[in-house]
Amino acid sequence: MADALPKSLEHLVERLSTLPGVGRRTAERLAHHLVRAPQAEALSIADAIREAREKIRPCSVCRAPAESDPCPICADPARDPALVLVVETARDLKAVEDSGAWKGRYHVLGGRVSPIEGVGPDDLALDALVARATEGVREVVLATNPDLEGDGTALHVEKALAPTGVKVSRLARGVPAGGSLEYLSKTVLAEALDHRR
């Protein structure tokens, strides 16, 4: 019996399987869709990936993915540069930003300390944060996810910031322990910002 999938289709399945949360079955379903869908529709996805990779770089100040450097938030004079909110990922940044409750700036760590996944503090954008903290920052708000690894990450950030003497606060315990920042309602995020300690 011959291999039933053409080589380039098999290759596409294999490539799609590298995406997070996409197993072999899902990759096969997506690949077959991509070769059957209208040509323009399929190629627009390939183009969008390429375009995003060409245009998007981490902001040299806050590390958020952006098309300009500094990013629009870091370049916005209306956003208080003395207030820096630290998040694990750009998706968390978006969740906070969408709440409309934060008028300061951000710092994206680019992950979380996780011994299981082999991610240590050195893998995060901590040095850049410490450098920022010594340049007119009044307060750093730690908005890591309210779970074990997020709390651990926050401790690492706090320790790294200690020598700078900058004021460090945490989101109020309005964020439910064990939850995921990305999926919280705007109200919960806004309250947690109001009551930060």
Place this chain on the structure above:
Amino acid sequence: MADALPKSLEHLVERLSTLPGVGRRTAERLAHHLVRAPQAEALSIADAIREAREKIRPCSVCRAPAESDPCPICADPARDPALVLVVETARDLKAVEDSGAWKGRYHVLGGRVSPIEGVGPDDLALDALVARATEGVREVVLATNPDLEGDGTALHVEKALAPTGVKVSRLARGVPAGGSLEYLSKTVLAEALDHRR
């Protein structure tokens, strides 16, 4: 509050949302992964989509996606051209082919009759099948999915083939009603082929 997603990233999210089974949240997760992953990894997905679109065409005989025309199965002299097994999709073809139980050839309808989804018999590759049936085909095995729409589709195929006088059989009732061909075990598929009626 500014839009927190850069334009090209938002565009990528929007494009990925067009994939079947991919909602806004999943698209955001995939898009952020694609801009954070190593450059080569992300671009290899874009390239694989483009390459598959360039190389893959429906076989002019059986309509299966293939890089050559006719496809390797239609071009294989060891596969009996007088026996044609009809499937809804190329994924079903792969399921049957992986079972190793079919030594004839295939015909891919490219869908199923579904009034709810606005798919009628005219949307399927029926004419091509009827034309094949008049050219030395001894038996057509209907292997549509064993559910309401699959059975309905089989009836349409049978009706279209009636004027040709070709022998038409169905998979034996080894395939469990309500199931999905793609997910059946090889043994179940092999048995259903053995007992076709």
